[in-house]
Amino acid sequence: MSTVQVVFTLNGAAVSLDLDPAERLLDTLRYRLGLTGTKEGCGEGECGACTVYLDGLPVNSCLVPTYQVRGARVESVEAIAAERLGPFLAQGATQCGACTPGVVMTALWIGAHPELLETHTIRELMAGNLCRCTGYDGIVDAVSTALGHGEPPV
Ligand code: FES
Numbered sequence: 001m002s003t004v005q006v007v008f009t010l011n012g013a014a015v016s017l018d019l020d021p022a023e024r025l026l027d028t029l030r031y032r033l034g035l036t037g038t039k040e041g042c043g044e045g046e047c048g049a050c051t052v053y054l055d056g057l058p059v060n061s062c063l064v065p066t067y068q069v070r071g072a073r074v075e076s077v078e079a080i081a082a083e084r085l086g087p088f089l090a091q092g093a094t095q096c097g098a099c100t101p102g103v104v105m106t107a108l109w110i111g112a113h114p115e116l117l118e119t120h121t122i123r124e125l126m127a128g129n130l131c132r133c134t135g136y137d138g139i140v141d142a143v144s145t146a147l148g149h150g151e152p153p154v
């Protein structure tokens with residue numbers, strides 16, 4: 001199997017790897033680099049459990065070949081301070097926890113782009129993050145609290 005060298009920035013540090021050009025970013029993070037905070041749910045771009053930031057935009061890392069992030073800036077949930085998870089724990093917004101890292105990544109991205117809330121509800125903006133446990137009200141409450149937006153569940 002031929003490999004390619006891929007250099008990118010991960011959580012603020014330079015990373016250089018030789019890997020199969022078809023290797024998924026999700027697998028690079030979890031199995032090659034030991035960053036298991038990023039979860040695999042569906043593995044086909046439907047659930048958002050594997051959300052990371054690629055040059056500041058949330059993407060599904062199960063759909064991204066690591067080769068394609070060469071020269072880019074990747075941030076995983078490990079780059080986020082643990083105290084940012086407080087609202088999720090306080091409001092029962094996590095049960096099995098499989099979706100939580102992706103939910104948090106999307107929520108913080110919304111927080112960095114508050115203008116989105118002028119035209120969309122939190123529930124709409126979180127539509128790419130599926131949860132099979134909580135029923136979503138707790139997630140929406142927690143995201144609302146985390147963002148200080150005060151939006152009721154809809
Ligand atoms: S595991 Fe990537 S979108 Fe579901």
Ligand code: FES
Pocket residue numbers: 093094095096097098099100130131132133134
């Ligand atoms: S808490 Fe289990 S999938 Fe969301």
